[in-house]
Amino acid sequence: MEQQFTLTSEVRDNCLVLSTSGYVNNVGGEKIAEEFSRHFEGGTKKVIVNLAQSKVVNSIGMSFLIDIVDQLNDAGGKLVFTNLDPAVDKMLTIMGLFQFAGKAKNVDEALVSLTTGN
Amino acid sequence: MKASAPTGSHAHQLLNQIESLQDGFRKLSKAATLKDLADQFASILNRIFPNTQTHVFHRVDPGEHWQKHNGPGQPLPVPPDDLTDSSGYLDKTSRSICTVQRLVDKSQIGLVLTQRSGTRKYSDADVVSLRLFVQLFDNAYQSLLYRRKEKELVFALNHRVLQLNSLIDTGIEVSKLYQRIALHQLALERAASLTNASKGLVRVTSKNGVKEETFFPVGERTRKVENLSHRITSSFRFGGKTYTFKLFEKESRHGILPFEETDQLLLDALARQVHASLENRYLHQQELEKQKIEREISVAASIQQRILPEALPVIDGYDIAGINIPSKLVGGDYFDCISLPDGRYALVMADVAGKGMPAALLVSSLHAYLSAYLETHMSLAELAGRLNKVICRTSTPEKFITAFIALLTPGTGDIEAVNAGHNPVYWMKNDGTIQELKASGVPFGMLDLDLPYKNEQIRLGKGERVLLYTDGIPEATNQRSELYESASPLVDFLMRHKLAPAELFIKDLIDDIKSFTGDAPQSDDITALYLVRK
Numbered sequence: 001m002e003q004q005f006t007l008t009s010e011v012r013d014n015c016l017v018l019s020t021s022g023y024v025n026n027v028g029g030e031k032i033a034e035e036f037s038r039h040f041e042g043g044t045k046k047v048i049v050n051l052a053q054s055k056v057v058n059s060i061g062m063s064f065l066i067d068i069v070d071q072l073n074d075a076g077g078k079l080v081f082t083n084l085d086p087a088v089d090k091m092l093t094i095m096g097l098f099q100f101a102g103k104a105k106n107v108d109e110a111l112v113s114l115t116t117g118n
Numbered sequence: 119m120k121a122s123a124p125t126g127s128h129a130h131q132l133l134n135q136i137e138s139l140q141d142g143f144r145k146l147s148k149a150a151t152l153k154d155l156a157d158q159f160a161s162i163l164n165r166i167f168p169n170t171q172t173h174v175f176h177r178v179d180p181g182e183h184w185q186k187h188n189g190p191g192q193p194l195p196v197p198p199d200d201l202t203d204s205s206g207y208l209d210k211t212s213r214s215i216c217t218v219q220r221l222v223d224k225s226q227i228g229l230v231l232t233q234r235s236g237t238r239k240y241s242d243a244d245v246v247s248l249r250l251f252v253q254l255f256d257n258a259y260q261s262l263l264y265r266r267k268e269k270e271l272v273f274a275l276n277h278r279v280l281q282l283n284s285l286i287d288t289g290i291e292v293s294k295l296y297q298r299i300a301l302h303q304l305a306l307e308r309a310a311s312l313t314n315a316s317k318g319l320v321r322v323t324s325k326n327g328v329k330e331e332t333f334f335p336v337g338e339r340t341r342k343v344e345n346l347s348h349r350i351t352s353s354f355r356f357g358g359k360t361y362t363f364k365l366f367e368k369e370s371r372h373g374i375l376p377f378e379e380t381d382q383l384l385l386d387a388l389a390r391q392v393h394a395s396l397e398n399r400y401l402h403q404q405e406l407e408k409q410k411i412e413r414e415i416s417v418a419a420s421i422q423q424r425i426l427p428e429a430l431p432v433i434d435g436y437d438i439a440g441i442n443i444p445s446k447l448v449g450g451d452y453f454d455c456i457s458l459p460d461g462r463y464a465l466v467m468a469d470v471a472g473k474g475m476p477a478a479l480l481v482s483s484l485h486a487y488l489s490a491y492l493e494t495h496m497s498l499a500e501l502a503g504r505l506n507k508v509i510c511r512t513s514t515p516e517k518f519i520t521a522f523i524a525l526l527t528p529g530t531g532d533i534e535a536v537n538a539g540h541n542p543v544y545w546m547k548n549d550g551t552i553q554e555l556k557a558s559g560v561p562f563g564m565l566d567l568d569l570p571y572k573n574e575q576i577r578l579g580k581g582e583r584v585l586l587y588t589d590g591i592p593e594a595t596n597q598r599s600e601l602y603e604s605a606s607p608l609v610d611f612l613m614r615h616k617l618a619p620a621e622l623f624i625k626d627l628i629d630d631i632k633s634f635t636g637d638a639p640q641s642d643d644i645t646a647l648y649l650v651r652k
Contacts, residue, residue: 003335025316056310058314058315
């Protein structure tokens, strides 16, 4: 069952890894966007969003994720989503996010994808 | 194809300038935000007006202060307030020019161009040029708004598809869940996600108050969510309980919004899915229980049928007939006429308290023990005592057997009998009277207190008869719930049919009972054994 939202971030191999826990809604989306902006302004263009602990995303939270994807694409960067719950995976697919963002099983796989271009 | 001109020539410079402008216009048309647009536009203007600093302002309403989107910081050369839409302005020193343009969404853009150094002055022609370029900005801004609108429409369309898809998926997932709490959680998660609610609650109440509450997200508390102003509710009743689904505070990126009609429809649909799932689960359990009972009845019926005699023995000098009509629920009636090695016959009539498999098993036990004990030549009283003990050991206190067991010596007509709490057996004597052979001991399996069973001895004269039966006959009921015994006492029937042969007597008895009960369902087994000494 979904908890209150928390966010952790780390930089691995020049990639920003954002790991969420709980409901990705307006509050969650804002926190993700703020953390992303902080790193984006510092030059980070490769981002992994690990949604392992988030089983519920609403469209407001998703709009923040779309903004991040747009900003990265405009800047020649890339975002990869990982550890997706099937329901969230389907949601992001229907909303068209995977036309502009990647998807990987886990963070390690995403890191390989972002650092080698595979 | 790219145009070419000698390097350094005026034409070459002009071509470069045109290419640069074309590139600028391409970028302008692709700007994703107003700031991007302002940056790109300033970049173009800086190429058109050399040595210029471009300041781009925007305001949603003419009454508002200008918001700066581009150019150096303080001091801000804000467009003059008296500058009207679609007009240009050249200041007295010709060091700056400015213009204001009303855009397609009624907002305004203000442009101020200032000289970096004092080497050049702007002219009226520059003001006209600026007016022309600001039209380009308006076009690019329209394009930005269209793209943004298109993006919003695609997002909204996708979101509707998502809502529909999720509704279908949730219906399938909900039907697979068997834990009620998990059912509530899933429905809450989906409802909150699809309506952008920030919080949710499922409350189950009965007449005694709140039975359970499930929150989304976990950790919310009743008092906190109930104080929230924007909410929608959907509820249903099932199994004596009320299930209420509540969603609170519809989110947007600009604050909390009132819920829409669609949100209420979605919540209602999800609540209906949970309701249907609970009903289906209940019906499924009922069906399983019904199937289990039917299997049990089938097995019990088959056990009982194997124990009951296929045909009664032919006893020289006697006419005997019996019948067992099991009720739908399979009772525990048992009758038999067992030929013993010493030439005697054991007449048995028994009725187990209860129905179904337990009753059938107990009948089976009685049959087995009785068959074994009858071969030992013990007295009937001792046999009854032993049967009582073994039935006490092998059954629960609420399961007991009433039984009438008699040993007939055919040559003399002597009958030795014990009645373990069973209905009285009717002995129709030649003098026209009917004597009851009443209970002489407690039912088997009721009390393990070594209470004695008393033998009763009678001698059946020629032409005399005995009727053994179970309570399914006197307690047969019609559709008005009247008892057969009350309307038509068995002794009266006996008197009316005292000359009938055994087979006919049984047939007439059953016909009489059926005529009385009519279409009322048979509630208990009907069993009878009729013996006539010829």
